Amino acid sequence: MVKVTYISVSGVETTVDxxxxxxxxxxxxxxxxxxxxxxxxxxxxxxxxxxxxxxxFAGRLSPRSDDExxxxxxxxxxxxxxxxxxxxxxxxADLDGLVVRMPEEQx
Amino acid sequence: xxxxxxxxxxxxxxxxxxxxxxxxxxxxxxxAESPVLRVKSVGRTFLTKASDxxxxxxxxxxxxSDDPNTPMKRAFLAHTLxxxxxxxxxxxxxxxxxxxxxxxxSAHWAPLYERLAAEYVGRLPRGEVVDLFPTLAGPLxxxxxxxxxxxxxxxxxxxxxxSQVLIDGAGNFGWRPEPFADSDxxxxxxDACLERNAxxxxxxxxxxxxxxxxxxxNPIPWSQIVANVKIAIGGGINEPRDAALTILYGLLSERDQxxxxxxREAWAEAFEEGGRWCAxxxxxxxxxxxxxxxxxxxxxxxxxxxxIQASANHDExxxxxxxxxxxxxxxxxxxxxxxxxxxCAGAHVSRRTVGAILLxxxxxxxxxxxxxxxxxxxxHGFGFRGPLNLAVRLx
Ligand code: HEM
Numbered sequence: 001m002v003k004v005t006y007i008s009v010s011g012v013e014t015t016v017d018x019x020x021x022x023x024x025x026x027x028x029x030x031x032x033x034x035x036x037x038x039x040x041x042x043x044x045x046x047x048x049x050x051x052x053x054x055x056x057f058a059g060r061l062s063p064r065s066d067d068e069x070x071x072x073x074x075x076x077x078x079x080x081x082x083x084x085x086x087x088x089x090x091x092x093a094d095l096d097g098l099v100v101r102m103p104e105e106q107x
Numbered sequence: 108x109x110x111x112x113x114x115x116x117x118x119x120x121x122x123x124x125x126x127x128x129x130x131x132x133x134x135x136x137x138x139a140e141s142p143v144l145r146v147k148s149v150g151r152t153f154l155t156k157a158s159d160x161x162x163x164x165x166x167x168x169x170x171x172s173d174d175p176n177t178p179m180k181r182a183f184l185a186h187t188l189x190x191x192x193x194x195x196x197x198x199x200x201x202x203x204x205x206x207x208x209x210x211x212x213s214a215h216w217a218p219l220y221e222r223l224a225a226e227y228v229g230r231l232p233r234g235e236v237v238d239l240f241p242t243l244a245g246p247l248x249x250x251x252x253x254x255x256x257x258x259x260x261x262x263x264x265x266x267x268x269x270s271q272v273l274i275d276g277a278g279n280f281g282w283r284p285e286p287f288a289d290s291d292x293x294x295x296x297x298d299a300c301l302e303r304n305a306x307x308x309x310x311x312x313x314x315x316x317x318x319x320x321x322x323x324x325n326p327i328p329w330s331q332i333v334a335n336v337k338i339a340i341g342g343g344i345n346e347p348r349d350a351a352l353t354i355l356y357g358l359l360s361e362r363d364q365x366x367x368x369x370x371r372e373a374w375a376e377a378f379e380e381g382g383r384w385c386a387x388x389x390x391x392x393x394x395x396x397x398x399x400x401x402x403x404x405x406x407x408x409x410x411x412x413x414x415i416q417a418s419a420n421h422d423e424x425x426x427x428x429x430x431x432x433x434x435x436x437x438x439x440x441x442x443x444x445x446x447x448x449x450x451c452a453g454a455h456v457s458r459r460t461v462g463a464i465l466l467x468x469x470x471x472x473x474x475x476x477x478x479x480x481x482x483x484x485x486x487h488g489f490g491f492r493g494p495l496n497l498a499v500r501l502x
Contacts, residue, residue: 070204
């Protein structure tokens with residue numbers, strides 16, 4: 001199990017147990033976390049799973065692809081250096097304790 | 108996969124006419140009795156459960172959008188992005204997507220739509236009975252799409268006719284000559300329109316899809332720019348039109364909910380529920396690339412599965428009282444915009460125009476609007492579905 005903490009716009013923290021190999025988006029959807037929609041199911045096609053990753057974990061993530069970059073560019077809430085599409089982050093033991101914050105809006 | 112696993116059962120009773128008139132009771136039965144079913148009249152394997160439709164759409168390697176046996180290529184005279192897979196699909200999709208992303212919509216299309224909607228709503232005569240299909244929902248959807256695509260000189264009439272002719276051609280599974288004669292004519296008109304607008308936009312770029320595609324550093328071929336504007340014309344007018352009419356019908360039939368939506372300004376929720384309740388695109392097909400298995404049935408390579416999002420959106424496993432329009436549902440994970448790599452490219456546009464702008468504007472101007480005779484509203488369609496008419500008294 002990999003612990004992931006989601007912090008809503010209003011500051012509510014929810015910590016859940018994720019499975020290695022699942023994405024941060026799918027883990028949120030499976031746990032009914034509000035603020036992450038993930039409507040396209042993880043194909044980088046909708047940009048509704050945008051999160052800001054806690055900088056402490058930045059170095060442990062694989063870099064953004066060009067397509068992810070382009071989707072974030074047009075997302076509903078402004079991207080920041082720590083922005084990711086959460087469907088593109090796969091949970092691994094290395095990410096245990098991961099903290100992500102939701103943006104203002106996804107749609 | 109062994110041959111000992113059985114194929115899905117074969118149905119020889121369901122007709123296209125019955126599905127076109129009202130598919131929901133049929134899907135309800137199929138979800139309970141045969142969620143994987145080969146339907147002879149349609150020549151496809153129906154998938155009616157939400158988890159199955161999503162699984163198929165999310166697995167594009169196994170379930171391809173590139174089905175060479177459909178009349179779509181013939182109708183569009185092109186291989187559009189909707190029928191491509193993998194990298195090629197992604198490249199063409201990403202070429203157009205910047206024009207359809209929330210950021211561009213906020214900056215360009217929402218303010219423009221606000222003006223256009225005000226103009227079209229402003230023309231509606233107070234106190235009279237008006238059919239909102241031809242007077243508002245159809246032409247307004249056409250107008251905004253003409254701008255978003257970068258062909259603002261195409262008239263409402265042209266846009267709606269092109270769209271319908273492309274849809275009819277793409278659905279011409281009987282390969283009759285007339286629909287293709289009509290689509291050939293429309294294609295010639297669209298080609299000319301796109302060429303003159305591309306020239307204009309090369310000189311004066313803007314945020315439209317055509318402009319972004321022709322002015323890209325690394326453009327996709329002109330044939331594909333044309334093809335993909337056409338897919339947006341074919342798929343971007345009837346759907347927001349039908350969504351708007353469906354939501355209006357739902358709200359006007361459930362006055363208590365309407366009052367609550369007005370009080371809470373819950374237009375976004377109303378939009379989602381309308382899309383769930385009667386999905387404008389009811390079904391999407393995928394070609395099976397390798398022998399596989401769904402719910403214990405053998406799904407052979409070369410089969411075509413039909414993922415029926417209309418049914419997924421009424422799945423009792425996800426929804427209580429699925430046949431009712433209920434805006435304030437705790438969760439509404441509907442698939443009206445599809446899923447996977449082909450997830451609707453116009454989803455953000457539709458939500459931010461029909462949902463966020465048109466609905467509140469219309470009820471602000473005509474708060475006591477009412478359907479004249481609910482029984483006169485005709486619902487129609489198997490692949491695409493919505494009301495064919497919606498006469499309201501504007502008050
Ligand atoms: C409420 C309105 C709409 C609904 C319900 C809707 C629904 C859908 C669905 C279900 C698909 C997926 C088809 C499949 O998986 O094979 C789709 C794809 C698509 N839609 Fe929409 N649509 C709507 C509005 C629009 C608008 C306004 C546009 C244009 C701006 C548009 C452009 C597209 C395009 C280009 C695709 C193909 C995407 C791809 O293959 O990658 N749609 N739409």
